[in-house]
Amino acid sequence: MTISEVSQKYGITTDTLRYYERIGLIPPVPRRKNGIRDYDEKACNWVSLVKCMRSAGVQIEPLIEYVALVQADKGMERRKNILLEQRAKLLAQAEQLRTTIELLNYKIEHYEEWLPKNK
Amino acid sequence: MTISEVSQKYGITTDTLRYYERIGLIPPVPRRKNGIRDYDEKACNWVSLVKCMRSAGVQIEPLIEYVALVQADKGMERRKNILLEQRAKLLAQAEQLRTTIELLNYKIEHYEEWLPKNK
DNA sequence: GTATCAGATTAAGTTTACTTTAAGTCAATG
């Protein structure tokens, strides 16, 4: 799979895909002889994982550490801890989101009452 | 209320409070004769609102527009739309968060199974 | 009365996460 196909499939620009690889957010992608990237299933799965994490707002730094540990096939405890830490953050974020959505619901209702009367 | 009291109350640095005011994210705060800010209840409520929105990830730009409209006491329709737009974004974000938390749950479980056996 | 400390302003600097630019390679098409 070429980089532009992967780009299309996951909605990530080719620039960003190369950037992710360069900084170690995804492991090195297999290449053809001429140096052109040829994403296999494993590489795609990494892209998919990173896309999921990033669009939830997981930071790049901890992900880089995680990816490096998986590559080196070590640090199982540490890897689990990274996942636990990130999940904790996302849970807190979800809670904050809930609160703010409630507030917005309340405010929007207020406008709903007000607008028909005065318009 | 002084700026440092407000800072403590909401967990926002004084620098950030001044920054927010400067860019119009909160309306001008009342001052004492010597120019020192004296937050009244209204000002505090703005801080509280902005804190809530910002910690949920609502962008500054739309909030500035919203605050300006409220200040000018106009654009009710537009104001409501801003709130609707932001709520829609937060709902989408909440959904993405849910997906990613699920994925993390799954992965963490996997480590939970694996670790006791091999450690 | 002078030192220190909260508060003020303006402008420049920082961080995170990309994005764009510059410059080059290579395969295929007209």
Add this chain to the structure above:
DNA sequence: CATTGACTTAAAGTAAACTTAATCTGATAC
């Protein structure tokens, strides 16, 4: 066989949201 278009790298640039630095003012502590 030149040109088009996708691919490559390295380095510089950008956007959003603060943060820090430099400098100043005025009130209270010793």
